[in-house]
Amino acid sequence: MQKRKINILLSSVGVATGPNVINSLRDTRDFRVNIIGVDNDPLAAGLFLADKYYVVPKLTDPKYLEKIISICKNEKIDIFIPLLSKEILLIAKENKLF
Numbered sequence: 001m002q003k004r005k006i007n008i009l010l011s012s013v014g015v016a017t018g019p020n021v022i023n024s025l026r027d028t029r030d031f032r033v034n035i036i037g038v039d040n041d042p043l044a045a046g047l048f049l050a051d052k053y054y055v056v057p058k059l060t061d062p063k064y065l066e067k068i069i070s071i072c073k074n075e076k077i078d079i080f081i082p083l084l085s086k087e088i089l090l091i092a093k094e095n096k097l098f
Helices: 018-026 045-049 064-074 085-093
Strands: 005-011 032-039 052-055 079-082
Touching (some): 005 018, 005 064, 018 032, 018 045, 032 045, 032 064, 045 052, 079 085
Parallel strands (some): 005 032, 005 079
16 A cells, blocks of 8 residues: 655745655655755755755844745645744744745
């Protein structure tokens, strides 16, 4: 039986834990993962470990949230995991948009 594919968006994949989270998700045996990574730094290490990546505006940029929502829709994201604590507050405040 073929395993279900899960589209996962990881934001701020350039943080120290980004590569570890990506590698841990890849180790799962319960489903197939398709990891979409985003960061505002085009050289963030986690971008290159993802299946697909986007360079996005900084968290403080008014277009940040718009871009994240667009990626969620276009990539049919099942799970969104913000890796930077400052993002969690913004996402929580705007959770109705997701």
